Amino acid sequence: MSELPSPATARPSLTERRRSETQLEIAAAAAALFAEHGAEATTAEDVARSSGVALRTFYRYFRTKEEAVAPLLAAGGRRWVALIAGSPDDLPVPQVLERAAVEALTPADEEMTRGLLVTRALLTDPGLRTVWQGVHQDSEDELVPVLAARCGPTADPLEVRLAAAAATAAIRVALESWAATDAGTTGTGSPGELAARCVRELTAGLRLWS
Template identity: 60%
Template sequence: MPTAPHPEPRPRPSLTERRKAETQLEIARTAAALFAERGPGVTADEIARASGVALRTFYRYFRTKEDAVAPLLAVGVRQWIDDLAAMTAGPDAPPVREALEAAARRALTPAGEPAAEALRWTRGLLRAMPGDPGLRAVWHRVHHDSEEALRPVLARLTGADPLAVRLAAAAANTAMRVAVEEWAAGEERPDGPHGPGELVVRGMRALTAGLPELNKCHK
């Protein structure tokens, strides 16, 4: 079956858009650190002051205090989908299943202290979620958006029918979410043998075992 052409590269954001994204991400890091340290009692005013912005500016970017953590969570999502697309480009690309596992492991295995710190913030956020429905809603929204973004990539790579593509995207996304949640509930190091990078491969294999479409090599 012929595959669809490679998608056009995404246009580079304008300087204004990049500055806005950088500001949002900086506020998100601050918010995540505060939630991880103090739980759901953190206020929007405290996040704004710790970020060095006015409360009015905070609300220009985010509707609620919980929304402030979404950019931090979304960065990893975008990166692992971009990595998947890069791994499957070219004549020597591995099967889609293998590329999915490799991209997921890389996304959840910190390559340095900033990435490890981001995972620790995520652990703190997940531990604060039982007391904050707003945080839980943001977490699930980010993963819903991840699944939606993954579907066209898998459709292009596999040429499978819409149901198979949807099942594959749901399985891969669920493996990512459960791996982080399971790791966050314990005390394991993020880069150890029981870190999220290893857990996600285990989950990916279990959840995608019945999807032969992922054995395809994209050309």
């Protein structure tokens, strides 16, 4: 099975893990408040209080209340990239991308279902668009070396970058399209179904694997 580059597979230190846990706790609190009250009506103080940290601690991790949800959104992107990296080597890359997209966006438990539903609420808030775009840019950047490793040393770097951009855009469009509907988290019109369609259509014509 393919592996992520060594920097991405290195085990984080205890301090880094604690930092990530705290950020995710704050992110979960922010997402819940934004979903219930809207980002505009929610203050950084509200988020800090709900997550059980001091306001000073909140600002140690995040510059704005909107940025607080970034770790929660980014977790899904990292899971998708990890699924791609861990797919069997003999599986064609287009199939790898589609299967990983479906798995990453199909909830396997109640926690994942809640996460998708919260994401739907966040995506409808204009104030969070900058954070949303930034998370997807980061995901695209992380995907580039993974695709490069799967495609081999002879792959055109520009084609690899284009493939990463197309695949990431497919996930973003799928989630945004789902957020605008009343479809469930599974079945017809779900994020996983839409992601499979978007990945197929946005990556079908790439020369990298034609």
